Amino acid sequence: MxxxxxxxxxxxxxxxxxxxxxxxxxxxxxxxxxxxxxxxxxxxxxxxxxxxxxxxxxxxxxxxxxxxxxxxxxxxxxxxxxxxxxxxxxxxxxxxxxxxxxxxxxxxxxxxxxxxxxxxxxxxxxxxxxxxxxxxxxxxxxxxxxxxxxxxxxxxxxxxxxxxxxxxxxxxxxxxxxxxxxxxxxxxxxxxxxxxxxxxxxxxxxxxxxxxxxxxxxxxxxxxxxxxxxxxxxxxxxxxxxxxxxLYEIDETRPVLDHAAALAGVRYGADAQSDVRLRVVADHVRTALMLLGDGTAPGNEGRGYVLRRILRRAVRSMRQLGYQDPALRELLPVARDCMAPSYPEITEAFPRITDQAYGEEDTFRATLKQGTTVLDTAITKVKAEGGRSLPGAQAFLLHDTYGFPIDLTLEMAAEQGVEVDREGFTALMNAQRERARADARVRKSGGAVDTTALRSVLDANGPTDWLAWETLTTESRVLAVLGAEGAVPVARTGEIVTVVLDRSPFYAESGGQDSDAGVLSGASVEAEVLDVQRPLPGLVAHQVRITAGELATGDAVHAAVDPEWRLGARQAHSGTHVLHAALREVLGPTALQAGSYNRPGYLRLDFPWRGGLSTTVRSEVEEAANRALRRDLPVGVQWMTLPEAKELGALALFDETYGEKVRVVEIGGAWSRELCGGTHVEHASQIGTVALTSEGSVGAGMRRLEAAVGVEGFAYLARERDLVARIAEQLGAPRAELPEKIAGLLDRLKAADRENARLKQQVTTARAAELAGNAVDATGVQVVVTTAEGGAEEARALATAVRDRLPVATPGAVGVGTAAGVVVVALNKAAREAGLNAAALVKQLLGGRGGGSPELAQGGGLAADRLADTLAELPRLVGSR
Structure with missing residues (x-):
């Protein structure tokens, strides 16, 4: 079945x-x-x-x-x-x-x-x-x-x-x-x-x-x-x-496993270690498919970090099985076909899923190269300082910033004779996780108040009468005043506390919209509202600073939202919907919002996309958004069931939880139709303007647009105008000619950089030719030993340059060392055919340390005072083959 x-x-x-x-x-x-x-x-x-x-x-x-x-x-x-x-x-x-x-x-x-x-x-x-x-x-x-x-x-x-x-x-x-x-x-x-x-x-x-x-x-x-x-x-x-x-052999996973085995040229069941890797691939590819389908994007924190780790473990397992080409392009379609009978929406979302997954794999493949360079530099520094262990902080940097797996760090460090402070790495990982947990707890609890105290208030009084969609002011009663340790009898001037009201006009942060600002005022108190959250379903909690007087449970207060703040928030939230619709109009339906934040005057929107947006595309998106404002598209709200909303084509955000009835916000009807609980303008023209201020990467396969809206949008455009005027004055060129003027300056700088690189290459080439010409014969093998300034990368470059200038018909071996204790050995084709192996030679020179390919290998951990003697051993080793 x-x-x-x-x-x-x-x-x-x-x-x-x-x-x-x-x-x-x-x-x-x-x-x-x-x-x-x-x-x-x-x-x-x-x-x-x-x-x-x-x-x-x-x-x-x-x-x-x-x-x-x-x-x-x-x-x-x-x-x-x-x-x-x-x-x-x-x-x-x-x-x-x-x-x-x-x-x-x-x-x-x-x-x-x-x-x-x-x-x-x-x-x-x-x-x-x-x-x-x-x-x-x-x-x-x-x-x-x-x-x-x-x-x-x-x-x-x-x-x-x-x-x-x-x-x-x-x-x-x-x-x-x-x-x-x-x-x-x-x-x-x-x-x-x-x-x-x-x-x-x-x-x-x-x-x-x-x-x-x-x-x-x-x-x-x-x-x-x-x-x-x-x-x-x-x-x-x-x-x-x-x-x-x-469970790896059922119909939803076995086809992925079998295809991975075929790609890698291995047989499932023949080798225990390969079987584990194949099962990892089958499980992780399916997991990544479902996470991506539900809107999670690869990132460096929280959910995104989990997904990134799963994707990279799958790719790494395929490489360990011997498959070096991009693997997800082969495996994800198989997983899609397995899961589509139960989740047909996976097929519809597959272009978006693959765009993010393939981009993540491409980035990881580049990461392996980049991380290797960073790791080599760190190991060189450790050895130069006489150490034998890579600090946990360095391993954590490779893992957290470059996405370099810790198991790969351990393996490659061991090849160069260096251990890794695994305990220090684990401590930093645990600290990061705890910070994330603490941050999540604070965000969800509306401050430092224990949710147990808030639940007691909810149980005793029922849900808050929440009126943010209907009014900016309410006459309210204080149900509780809470501090970090629970209920407090009275809050006095200067104190920050959490207040629960029987009814509230304040919008609680959700759906990307920041919470309202405003005041609570009563017979004996004035308080500034700093933050508003929903720490429990049905309960609204207000974090306030007492600016005058005292506040106690049972007090009557006038709750008032700052009308300018709310207007700015409505403009920004509606502007987010408009920008989202404009983005999809220009880029297509796969540019689906993956996160947003908006507050008065500002919005940001994250979406999956590979590669940056060109200036032309950014202009098209901004123009599409402002065209909607100029057309003064109507903004409407409807309540309906979730199936009805989906049938209507409303977009649902993946990290939101929806009840039996959902709120659908439309701007221009079907042009923008999303499930949303935020506050909005009544007509698009009330947004004022949408001015894109930046576009950039926030992780592999994820881009972020930022924009200024309303009065802040006009102010941003005015500042840009003044900046252009100052640059034109400094360059002595009319504004219309600035692009050509700046392009000319950049071209001259690039030409100078190319000339510097050419001269440096000439020096390297000349030295390589000179060294090759002075090669010594070791029983029929032309051998060159020398030193290079810098680290492992410079040593490898010099070794291969010298090797390529040795006679092709004669076996040739090159050994290059650095002051940091790195030794590189390079062999030409004739030397390989004569039975020499670069990896074996490095291990012989360094007492078992090091590794690489038969043509090029390296190792480290050599004391500086032993470098000359060690390199001098190379002619003897190749001559006694």
């Missing part, structure tokens, strides 16, 4: 039993604790925690998931995959254990002709929590399972919670016996390779308190509404139904 059929059969089964089919949420998630959705229940988390009211009593979904904590294990085991799909059925206070168990048993064991999966019931084992006698009894009654196939386990295996105070409960897991060829008898407690888990049923019925890990925390009592959360691993079920040994 194809994986796509297993998926649709699951959804159909539960839809027929009253469950609402909920589409998979995008892989990027707004949850501040996660980069990507990593479990099927994540999109439903607010319903389980009580942060939001459930939209349905029962639901079902097949959720795309990515887990990367164990990425190093991918390919080494049969169970680790970075991308997977979780089939789930959910009950929010509706049915409970008996129905959940009955559904799982029926779907698992019913014949395929009757809509089930047709698993042999005699080979299914289940586990239950040791305290859950109720589930044990239901399994006996519903499935007729004997006691020996109902295994009791402890908290570590069969009690679920999110790791923090909140809902929890026992769980029951279903396992399938794959037969004695795969392990020992005795059930899942003995061997989880033979007995593969394929479904987990979580019974949320308790509330847990604070405590460590998976056990040892207090149970505070029963939940008011008991919930069901189940997860069936789609890839695991496919492994069972397709009779495969592991």
């Amino acid at each position: 194809r994986t796509a059929d297993i998926r649709s059969r699951f959804l159909d089964f539960f839809a027929e039993r009253g469950h609402t089919v909920v589409p998979s949420a995008p892989l990027p998630t707004p949850d501040p604790t996660l980069l990507f959705v990593n479990a099927g229940m994540v999109p439903f988390k607010p319903y389980f925690t009580g942060e939001a009211a459930p939209l349905w009593e029962r639901a079902t979904s097949v959720q795309k998931c990515v887990r990367t904590l164990d990425i190093e294990e991918v390919g080494k085991t049969t169970r680790h995959g970075s991308f997977f799909q979780m089939n789930g059925n959910f009950s929010f206070g509706d049915y409970f254990k008996e129905e959940a168990i009955a559904y799982a048993w029926e779907l698992s064991t019913a014949s395929q002709a009757n809509g089930g999966y047709g698993l042999d019931p005699d080979r299914i084992w289940v586990t239950v929590h040791h305290s859950d006698s109720e589930s044990r009894a239901i399994w006996r009654k519903t499935a007729g399972l004997p006691d020996e196939r109902i295994v009791a386990r402890g908290d570590e295996d069969n009690f679920w919670s999110m790791g923090v105070p909140g809902p929890c409960g026992p769980c029951s897991e279903l396992y399938y016996d794959r037969g004695p060829a795969l392990g020992r008898e005795g059930g899942p407690a003995v061997d989880e390779d033979r007995y593969m888990e394929f479904w987990n049923l979580v019974f949320m019925q308790y509330e847990r308190g604070d405590g460590p890990g998976k056990s040892g925390y207090p149970i505070l009592g029963e939940l008011p509404r008991r919930n069901i959360d189940t997860g069936m691993g789609l890839e695991r079920m496919a492994t069972l139904l397709q009779g495969k040994d592991n």
Whole structure:
């Protein structure tokens, strides 16, 4: 049974039993604790925690998931995959254990002709929590399972919670016996390779308190509404139904693996190390495809860094298999064909996906060259200073700035006799991750306030009456005044606190739009609003500075948005939509917004594109945007369901979460139609102007446009006019002639640079010819030994230049050393045919260190006072071949 059929059969089964089919949420998630959705229940988390009211009593979904904590294990085991799909059925206070168990048993064991999966019931084992006698009894009654196939386990295996105070409960897991060829008898407690888990049923019925890990925390009592959360691993079920040994061999991954093997000229199953690399490729290419499809772009931070690492691991694995050509152009189309039956939108987005992926691979291939140069320089410096270890900071720089994999740094450093401070590198990586986590926590919590205190306010008072779309002022009551440690009795002049109001006119930062500015004023207080966030669904939190008086819970205040600020914000946000539409008009539909930020007078927009935009294209985009302003296109807002919005052609941002009803903002009807919760002008002409101020790269395959809008846009154009006037005056040329005047100056500078390079090359050529002419004979081999100024790059250049000037018919060997302890050996074709090997010679000269090709090799770690003696050994070594 194809994986796509297993998926649709699951959804159909539960839809027929009253469950609402909920589409998979995008892989990027707004949850501040996660980069990507990593479990099927994540999109439903607010319903389980009580942060939001459930939209349905029962639901079902097949959720795309990515887990990367164990990425190093991918390919080494049969169970680790970075991308997977979780089939789930959910009950929010509706049915409970008996129905959940009955559904799982029926779907698992019913014949395929009757809509089930047709698993042999005699080979299914289940586990239950040791305290859950109720589930044990239901399994006996519903499935007729004997006691020996109902295994009791402890908290570590069969009690679920999110790791923090909140809902929890026992769980029951279903396992399938794959037969004695795969392990020992005795059930899942003995061997989880033979007995593969394929479904987990979580019974949320308790509330847990604070405590460590998976056990040892207090149970505070029963939940008011008991919930069901189940997860069936789609890839695991496919492994069972397709009779495969592991998830890399099912129909959604095996074609990628086979094509990678064919490209590399290896056979899957013939070599353990090659098999691991092939499985890495199969997994990572599919994962990258799905991440790119959901709008993640390669970058140096957060989600983008994870994707970049996955793509580069796939490319690196292909190179390790011996395939040196661009690989993603060959493999991504195969992955697309595998996944399109379940996710047809992948085909539509494929031009955008490949544009980013291929650009990332091209950049990485160049990175390998650039990183090698940087690494050589760093190693040379270490040796010159008498060291033997590359600092962790240098390895981190190579990894973080140049995208140079740490395993490649370790390998290449070892070739030159240098170790790497792996502990220092790991510490810097951990520090970077913690900074990212802390930044995410602050952004999502609206400041330093613990979300636990904010949740208490939400539970006690309900959601904020949010009126930002309707008014700039409200009469409000203070529900809470919070500091870093929780509620404070009163906030006084000069203090910065977080304030929760019963109603608010302030726009909370979201969808790329900055939060509103304004004031809170009351009988005894004046406060400046610094920031506004939605740290929890339904709750608006205001960070304020008390400028006069005191503020306490229960005070009545007048909340007022700065009208000039809001006008500027509306201009910038509508300007972002206009620029996005103009960009797509000029470049085509693959120029899809991948991120944005706007505040009064300023906007930026990120989009996937390979290569910079020419001046002509930038002018066309700017003209298309301002043409929309001149036409005074109307701006309209509609509410509709998400399927209706998609049918209408509205663009949805991948990192946004949408409810049952979505807000569609149109500018000129279909010309610009996007899902958006921001504030906007009423007519395009109110934006004033859109003046592009910059265009540049923000990562491989990702560009950023910045623009000034409104009054700031006109001011920018005025400054540009004055700047041109000053340059024209300094150059003594009319404005219209400035391009030609500046081009002439640049041409003269380039000519001078070329002349300097030519003279330098003449010097090198003359020295190489002189050295070649003074070669000494070592038993029929012409040998040259000399030194070069600089590092490894200069030594290699001189060695190859001298080698190329030796007689082609006579074996020739060149050895070049540097003061930093680098030794390079180059051989001509005749020397290779005579049995000499440059890599072997370098190792002999340096006591086993170094490496390279048979024609050109290098090594390092040589003390400066031993350089002359070491180079002098080369004639003896080649002469004794």
